[in-house]
Amino acid sequence: MTTALVQLTGITKTLKGQNAPRNILTGVDLTVHSGESVAILGRSGSGKSTLLSLIGLFDRADGGEYLLGGRDITRLPERKAAALRSAEFGFVFQRFFLLKHLTAAQNVAMALVNGQGWLAGRKRRAKVMAALEQVGIAHLAKHRPPRLSGGEQQRVAIARALVREPRVLLADEPTGALDTETGRLVIEALHAATDRGCGLILVTHDRDHADRMGRVLELQDGVLAPAGVRA
Numbered sequence: 360m361t362t363a364l365v366q367l368t369g370i371t372k373t374l375k376g377q378n379a380p381r382n383i384l385t386g387v388d389l390t391v392h393s394g395e396s397v398a399i400l401g402r403s404g405s406g407k408s409t410l411l412s413l414i415g416l417f418d419r420a421d422g423g424e425y426l427l428g429g430r431d432i433t434r435l436p437e438r439k440a441a442a443l444r445s446a447e448f449g450f451v452f453q454r455f456f457l458l459k460h461l462t463a464a465q466n467v468a469m470a471l472v473n474g475q476g477w478l479a480g481r482k483r484r485a486k487v488m489a490a491l492e493q494v495g496i497a498h499l500a501k502h503r504p505p506r507l508s509g510g511e512q513q514r515v516a517i518a519r520a521l522v523r524e525p526r527v528l529l530a531d532e533p534t535g536a537l538d539t540e541t542g543r544l545v546i547e548a549l550h551a552a553t554d555r556g557c558g559l560i561l562v563t564h565d566r567d568h569a570d571r572m573g574r575v576l577e578l579q580d581g582v583l584a585p586a587g588v589r590a
């Protein structure tokens with residue numbers, strides 16, 4: 360068995376409630392390997408986004424252990440966590456967060472700016488076009504977001520997440536603002552990333568989309584368990 364990309368053991372998280380602290384995650388175990396896709400279902404408020412933000416190193420667990428590619432990152436200092444976040448993770452959200460005045464290609468290229476500046480022009484263009492191609496919208500490279508449909512805009516956002524070749528793709532309700540058919544295309548574009556060895560963790564309310572993933576889990580009472588089989 361290969362080394363797991365993401366390995367969470369006994370993850371706990373308590374958040375301030377209105378009156379008293381709330382134990383949102385009480386012992387989450389999750390292992391995701393390269394090329395694997397996992398869907399996380401759960402009722403509203405069950406802690407799905409909280410869990411994703413811990414995996415993506417936006418926040419820190421109170422307890423438990425987090426290994427990334429076999430390396431223990433449970434207590435990584437914030438500066439190192441930030442560097443790891445941008446090197447290892449791609450993020451896709453319900454809102455697309457595209458810059459309206461830039462073309463699709465320019466929006467994707469924005470992800471290639473780092474502390475050292477831009478990649479050299481030709482290399483950058485090739486990476487951007489490859490990412491747009493991967494999600495099936497290379498022909499829309501010069502279009503600006505207001506001229507694109509919701510599904511096309513979300514695929515630009517996925518290309519922006521993929522262009523840095525992350526090891527793990529985290530998607531939080533990426534089809535929440537889309538109709539069913541458009542959502543299906545977006546799910547396929549996300550899933551295609553696993554063919555290249557990316558690990559994919561998808562938070563969704565849509566059981567049909569969840570069933571497109573290799574495994575379907577449910578967050579309930581602070582822990583993850585295999586989702587029940589549908590009648």
Ligand SMILES: Nc1ncnc2c1ncn2[C@@H]1O[C@H](COP(=O)(O)OP(=O)(O)OP(=O)(O)O)[C@@H](O)[C@H]1O
Binds near residue numbers: 403
């Ligand atoms: N920063 C915070 N401080 C206190 N409580 C929070 C904070 N963020 C979220 N919560 C609460 O924690 C619980 C879990 O929130 P979370 O957003 O993780 O749930 P979710 O399963 O993603 O919900 P949804 O499906 O509605 O997006 C909710 O009750 C939410 O109100």
